[in-house]
Structure formats: C-alpha cells, structure tokens
Amino acid sequence: MLDVTEFQKIGVGLTGFGLFFLLFGVLLYFDSVLLAFGNILFLTGLAFIIGLRRTTHFFFQRHKLRGSTFFLGGIALVLFRWPIIGMAVETYGFVLLFKSFFPVACGFVLSLLNIPFLNMFYSKFLGSSPSMV
Structure with a gap:
C-alpha cells in the first residue's frame, strides 16, 4: 500500500483549494485576486505533494521549458492584474506541459x-x- 505523508495530505488540500479558487475566480468574471490566490495555492500544493526538488525538476526540464515559461508567465500576468490574458497564456502553457x-x-x-x-x-x-x- 502507498504511504501518504502528512505533507502530501496538506498538499492535496492546498491543491484542491487552489483549483476551487481558480474555478471561482473564473466564474466571477476573472477576478484577479481569486485567480492569483488559486494559482499560489495550486503551486504550493503541488510542491507539497511531489516535493520541491521534483516540482522544480518538472517545470525546468529542457523539453518542457517553453510550456513552463508560458505557464509561469501566465501566473505572473494574473498577479500583475491582467487576468484574462494571464489565464489564456497559462492555459496554453498547461497544454504544452501536459500534452504527453x-x-x-x-x-x-x-x-x-x-x-x-x-x-x-x-x-x-x-x-x-x-x-x-
């Protein structure tokens, strides 16, 4: 059986709350505060689930660098209060990262x-x- 640590349980909760805030931010006409909070919670939860070293290794592999740039750039655009453009760029980066x-x-x-x-x-x-x- 797979052992789940306390950090991974916390990470699942953070990722779930991050997805909830992302969905809620989109439903409220791209509210930039909710989207930014959701993005931060999602990335933090991902780091808690798979570990900080594996998270950085996943995002900064040579063949995934373009997708990571678009994904993290979209998060930066959302944080700089450009939510619609940021979510579009972030979605494109997500598709590039997970296309395989x-x-x-x-x-x-x-x-x-x-x-x-x-x-x-x-x-x-x-x-x-x-x-x-």
Whole structure:
C-alpha cells in the first residue's frame, strides 16, 4: 500500500483549494485576486505533494521549458492584474506541459468506461486502441 505523508495530505488540500479558487475566480468574471490566490495555492500544493526538488525538476526540464515559461508567465500576468490574458497564456502553457499525458489519461478513462463509439474514435484518430486493464 502507498504511504501518504502528512505533507502530501496538506498538499492535496492546498491543491484542491487552489483549483476551487481558480474555478471561482473564473466564474466571477476573472477576478484577479481569486485567480492569483488559486494559482499560489495550486503551486504550493503541488510542491507539497511531489516535493520541491521534483516540482522544480518538472517545470525546468529542457523539453518542457517553453510550456513552463508560458505557464509561469501566465501566473505572473494574473498577479500583475491582467487576468484574462494571464489565464489564456497559462492555459496554453498547461497544454504544452501536459500534452504527453493527455493520450494516457484518455486511454485510461476510455478503458474504464468502455464506450464503443469513443473507443472507435480514439483508435481511429490517435492511432492505437486503449488497453483493457
């Protein structure tokens, strides 16, 4: 079984609150204070969950440097009270950072759901069929 430390439990809570404040900030017409608070909580929670060294290693890998620049630059724009442009830049950076993870997540969700039309769509456009776990 996987041992979860107290720091990781705190990190999950911080990340959850960060996502809540991000969603709430977007729902309130891009309130820059809520978005900035959500971004700070999200990054702090991520550092608590996987550790500070792994977090910096994740963001500053050579092949992820462009995505990290856009993601952290978007956070900086939100902190400087440009919330709409900052969230757009941050979203683009998020997609660049996690683009290799999206097919894996799609395959996992589709293997759990086992929906024939979506499995056919996935295998046709992404080139491989999701494995049945």
